[in-house]
Amino acid sequence: MELSRLPGFLLRRVLKSIAVVLAIVVCNFLLIHAAPGDPATVMAGQSGAADPQYMEQLRRQFGLDQPLTTQLWIYLKGVLQLDLGYSHRQQAGVAGLIADRLPATLLLTGAAFLIAIAGGVAMGALAARRVGTWADSAITVVALAFYATPIFWVGLMLVLLFSVTLEWLPGFGMSDPSLNATGLALALDVARHLVLPAVTLGLFYLAVYARLTRATMLEVADQDFVRTARAKGVPEGRVLRAHILRNALLPVITFAGIQAGQLVGGSILVETVFAWPGIGRLAFEALLARDYQVLMGVFFITSVMVVLFNLLTDLLYALVDPRVEVA
Amino acid sequence: MSLTRRNLLAGAASAPVLMSASQAMAQGVQPRRGGVLNVILNPEPPVLQIGVNNQTPTLILGTKMTQGLLKFSPTLDPMPELAKSWTVSPDGLEYVFRLQENVKWHDGRPFTADDVIYSVMTFNREIAPRLRGIIAGIAEATAPDPHTVRFVLKQPFQPFLLCFDATALPMVAKHVYEGGDIRANPANARPIGTGPFKLVEWQRGNFVRMERFEEYWKPGQPYLDGILWRIIPDAQSRRVALTGGQVQMATATDIEPFDVPALRQAPNLNVTTKGWEYFSPMFWYEVNHRIKPFDDKRVRQAMSMALDRNFIVNRLWFGLGKAATGPVSSTTRFYDANAKVAPFDVAKARALLDEAGLRANAQGVRGSFKYVIPPYGEIWNRMGEYFRQAMRQIGFEVTLESTDAGTWGSRVANWDFETTSNVLYQFGDPTLGVERSYVTSNIQKILFTNTSGYSNPRVDELFARARTAASEADRRAAFSEVQKVLVDDMPLLWVVEVNYPTITDKRLQNAVQLGTGDHASYDDVFFA
DSSP states (O other): OOGGGHHHHHHHHHHHHHHHHHHHHHHHHHHHHHSSOOHHHHHHHHHTOOOHHHHHHHHHHTTTTSOHHHHHHHHHHHHHTTOOOEETTTTEEHHHHHHHHHHHHHHHHHHHHHHHHHHHHHHHHHHHHTTTSHHHHHHHHHHHHHHHSOHHHHHHHHIIIIIIISOOSOOSSSSOGGGOOOHHHHHHHHHHHHHHHHHHHHHHHHHHHHHHHHHHHHHHHTSHHHHHHHHHTOOHHHIIIIIIIHHHHHHHHHHHHHHHHHGGGOOHHHHHHTTOOOHHHHHHHHHHHTOHHHHHHHHHHHHHHHHHHHHHHHHHHHHHOTTOOOO | OOOOHHHHTOOTTTOOOOSOHHHHHHTTOOOOOOOEEEEEEOSOOSOOOBTTBOOHHHHHHHTTTOOOSEEEOTTOOEEESSEEEEEEOTTSOEEEEEEOSSOBOTTSOBOOHHHHHHIIIIIIHHHOTTTHHHHHTEEEEEEEETTEEEEEESSOOGGGGGGGBTTTSOOOOHHHHTTSOGGGOGGGTSOOOSSSEEEEEEETTTEEEEEEOTTOSSTTOOOSSEEEEEEOOOHHHHHHHHHTTSOSEEOTTSSOGGGHHHHHHOTTEEEEOOSOTTTOOEEEEEEOTTSTTTTSHHHHHHHHHTOOHHHIIIIISTTSEEEOOSSSOTTSTTOOTTSOOOOOOHHHHHHHHHHTTOOOOTTSOOEEEEEEEOSSOHHHHHHHHHHHHHHHHTTEEEEEEEOOHHHHHHHHHTTOOSEEEEEEOOTTSHHHHTGGGTOGGGOOSSTTSSTTOOOOHHHHHHHHHHHHOSSHHHHHHHHHHHHHHHHHHOSEEEEEEEOOOEEEETTEESSSOSTTTTSSOOTTOEEO
């Protein structure tokens, strides 16, 4: 790609991205408010008692007594000033609530992402290289099993095996608050708590990467330039690395880009099963409680991330494959 | 128990002694100081101040920090908490509470009569929908001295004392809340109470940490060093945490009923269903009287007869409750055992429906309607499935609809349902917790009012009489009569008097002693 064209490309893409994010914000706002019920209804439902004054108090406090367009305008104004608003239900700023939960999510999804990419590409490459042998079949079967098994079930089984039966690893939470640990002890405790949820979340994606890598490598291996390389006498190892794997990685990068965008969103299922205090649960609970501000805040952050990672993926593409132009 | 003058006048000296620390010692269990109790907290409350939020988890956690003037025995006798004694005038209008001295708030300021008056007349009047009307019936609230509070009512209100439990009228610090917006006060996330435990840290989504309040007004108490509330959103993970010993206590709806039999067998755990007498949760199937054929008494009676309540209690709730016999729970005051719903009888139910003109077609179907499943856990789904089966037996095709909390709440509140189910608390007295579901004046587009739309002038009159009658005998007569009318009318299909399980580590002592069970301050709880 020509580097001279990069600044213009970036500027166009950033402007487009801002428009996309704003459109997403408006869509989210309308969708969320289209769901039946409101935070006051949910709170009344959870409290087991209500009267007109109570409902009216709550709705006024939440700003729900304003017309919907007014509410949307107030929210958009906030977002444009990078102010994500305030959760009256939880009596806390949305940005703070999200910031509190983001490290836990990034730790979990980041670890799962690394497990998935490293394990998946390695397994896929191995299967492609030994295509048709027992190793290939074993990898294919294992990948299919991980891919097809419900994630929460895998999680519960791992807990039953490693925490309940063997008592090797903790089965829930991010740390053990009764230890009152700090510093290195706390880091080690968190690491022990991280193993099971990260593996649970990683296994599914590992299966996806393994299958993707295997399939594209087999596809690339049949192409003319590979035959040419072999005819030239390029050593087999080099053919595999420089010619096949490098070209086969393009779809993997595409998928990794998509997954990386989702990293910020966390995983509702894994966070729920393992009582992991991440964004996924925050968003899910906000949805159930009709805590509009929190839910829109999470959506805003995640959509910004997705857009950002799409941009990065496109740039990375151009680096890996010189034929791809930025435009 | 009967609400007699003698019981009303019970002070500290004559208060019924339950399984208290002193009794534990008599049984050879010496209270031991130390240890941290890990309790499941589910779902995570949005704020931690009772009153501002009244979800069950908030009440169970909040009662360790925030106290009431009184607490209640399993037979609903008032017992001293922040009030050490109280008197009621013979005409039932004047209530005088003598307060404990040397009580301090968690911020070190003294607790006085002013705090009590502020809590009742301002804080709770502002935010407690259930008690607003009752507080409005207080003509004057005065403090003759810093440790005495005097309430004078406009007219006698016999259940008045029942309102002074921490879960109903929590005592909050005047200096913390006065003058500001109660619902927006930062103390709602970091409550300042008089209770034995004070909040140290709340990591949202993770845990709430409480530590012993060193200046607690009972010398040498609490015994526990602290309480850790662990937030575990998945039901199976909660069960595993309990059996694995990472948590030593689960309450209310933490554990699904079908998991309880296995936990009863666990060598390290105790299961009790005591401690729900004050709340007496009642599970019922609700029909919308505005929709035919539910406006016909015979149809409702037939539907009730199609329900095998013993099967429901034993096979669906696994013994966590009793078959309901009528609108008032057997653990609520003024329960009349003579007013009983008709027994399970499918043949009789079919005959009633024939009589009501609902003939079965060739396929044996008389009609069809929808049932909205409340989204509160697996037991609710199973109760929905049972309802569908039971109704099919008498010729009704029921379609189940799944919802989330917001949808269910708004549909029931807006009367947009044909049938659904619900659980309501009774708060010890039919006037406090039963009346609201049946009187015409409470037909409102709000949850937990009379959403079924049932209206019967006789019932309205009897509940009104029972509410205002000064003598217990008059109230009992009215309540007995209204129970007879309701059991015949079947406005709602009462099914189970639910007793939720409290599951504790065997070493934990005194976790459930009161009629409010695990909604107690826990100043006398310890690990043996």
